[in-house]
Amino acid sequence: MTDELERRLTGTPIPPLDTAGLRRRLATRAADEGLLDVAYGTVDSPLGTLTVMVTPRGLVRLSYPGEGIVGQLQALADHVSPRILAAPERTDEVRRQLDAYFEHRRQTFDLRIDWRLVRGFAGEVLRATARIPFGSVSSYREVATEAGSPNAYRAAGNALGSNPIPIVVPCHRVLHAGGGLGGYTGGLERKRYLLELEGVLEA
């Protein structure tokens, strides 16, 4: 029993929503009001499309394709804050420095790091790793020693394997003492690429 009134109510044309514009305005306002706890965007690189996540404290996560963005964002929601928005312009500085690194115009990153995703010994290992300079390499035992526990090289390996900020925290510079490449979250091909880019391995 549709009458005239119901007919007039139905079939209202709805203008399309500019979702990109909405997201942009939300991110800007959220940042202005201190409500943007995690912003993320992507960076095209020779190693694939990287996802960059930043907080007001600094870079908190950088991930390779295929690492499962949904799970990572959920981890950030659980451990840092659920106030997370896609806001690529907030990741511009990281993008700029990564571009320069891959184009051989930059050897060190000048970025603040938010270490909230790493705890305890893993944090010590990754901080020690962050001090290994461009073009040098270290071993699992050396970073374990630097982190204060020379015998904990297996734990050091685990910490490096779960490095939330690869490339910038250069876990690719840590190799097996015997000369083997060791492991790499992003896959050994990527580790080799980075070591070649830094002149450690022959291209």
Add this chain to the structure above:
Amino acid sequence: MHLPPFEQLVEDHARELHRFLVGSVGPIEAEDCLQETFMSALRAYPRLRHADNLRAWLYTIAQRKATDAVRRRARRPARDLDGLDPVAPPVAGPTDDALWQRVGGLPPKQRTAVVQRFVLDLAYADIATRMRITEEAARQNVSAGLRRLRREVSDDR
């Protein structure tokens, strides 16, 4: 307790809420209301105690923003004080302006139910979930809203 990343809420619900707000306040104010809805939600989000039916939670906020917009519109003078150019009233609805002005003026729950029924074309069970009320209450809100609209429309004639 897992709250999904807020981005997920924007992704999942922005389009539907936009359509809802177009029906509630018209296309011009809908985008602002939508933005205000998400900003209020973002402010409160970390304090939410559970993630059940986040859509209904967003609808509660959107309904409030629509009510605020309707009230602002009612307070706005038709002409400014100098008696010069009339301030153009925002268009209420996309096609049938007078009717949609009336929809905007319905009590909030009736307005929400009517818009969900006729603009979003939702079944009563779906309206009930979104409004966190029973299906029967959803039906009642729609029919009360329609009754009122019919009365007002016939008064106009």
